[in-house]
Amino acid sequence: MSTQYPSVAGPCLTRTGASYLFTVVACCLLIPTTSTHSPLAAQEQPGKDIFSSRNGIPPAVAVYKGRRVAMTMHYKGAEWLIRNEREREERCSLMLANLGVKRGMTVCDMGCGNGFYALQLAKMVGPQGQVLGVDIQPEMLKFLRDRMEQRNINNITPILGSLHDPRLPRNQVDLVLLVDVYHEFSHPEQMLRAIRDSLKPTGVVALLEYRSEDPKVPIKLLHKMSKKQIMKEFPPNGFKLVKEYDKLPWQHMMFFGRDETYQPKP
16 A cells, blocks of 8 residues: 655644654645645745735734634645545545536535636536635635646636635626635635625535544544534525535535524624
8 A cells, every 4th residue: 555645735644653753734635745846835935815814804813713823825736636545534425416506507616726626516506507606815816727728618607706805796606616725814704794795695505624523533623613513604694594414424515594683793
């Protein structure tokens, strides 16, 4: 059996042993240590304004409602998103089948990366539908555009978001998909407010996060969330839980709609 080693990106898979003692703050891609990429260098290049406050934007939070916030997955680890094992590990096709996507919908893939899900969603919504692919790294969006061109897909709109604003249109989105990305939001309240504003009255957020309740899920704790923690964060920001799907091997799948009784903070 081949040995696997952690390096620069992807949710951190848990390893033990002295040879694996890397201080990886954000994520870990399983590739040999002979890689030309430093296992630390990619973690030291966050967005320039991640720890600053300017133009009235609050500074990034390190801890939110008792949860440590993870750093954003770096674009140098994008290959991890399209690894061959992903379907077996996460049952991605099962998730998509239970997402409720219909033809003609406007769907947002938040933190779309290189388009692993965006490209599949584009087929699901059909030519009359639209996928909004949001990422904060222009390099990720370049990967997405390249893959769109290779597949002749033209119903995806890449959007360069910021740490605090996904730059989505208001009241136009049927579904926002958040796959293992919410726990990396450095401005969770600002992002959730913008996501909520983007939804149609009947729109929903589909949240997937690795289950922290299950020690058998081989992902570092920083990149997991419990249902209890999710419910500490979403309802206070104007969402209500409308549905759950509990048959994925590694992840929670929770659907949130807009809570119309919500009164935003002044």
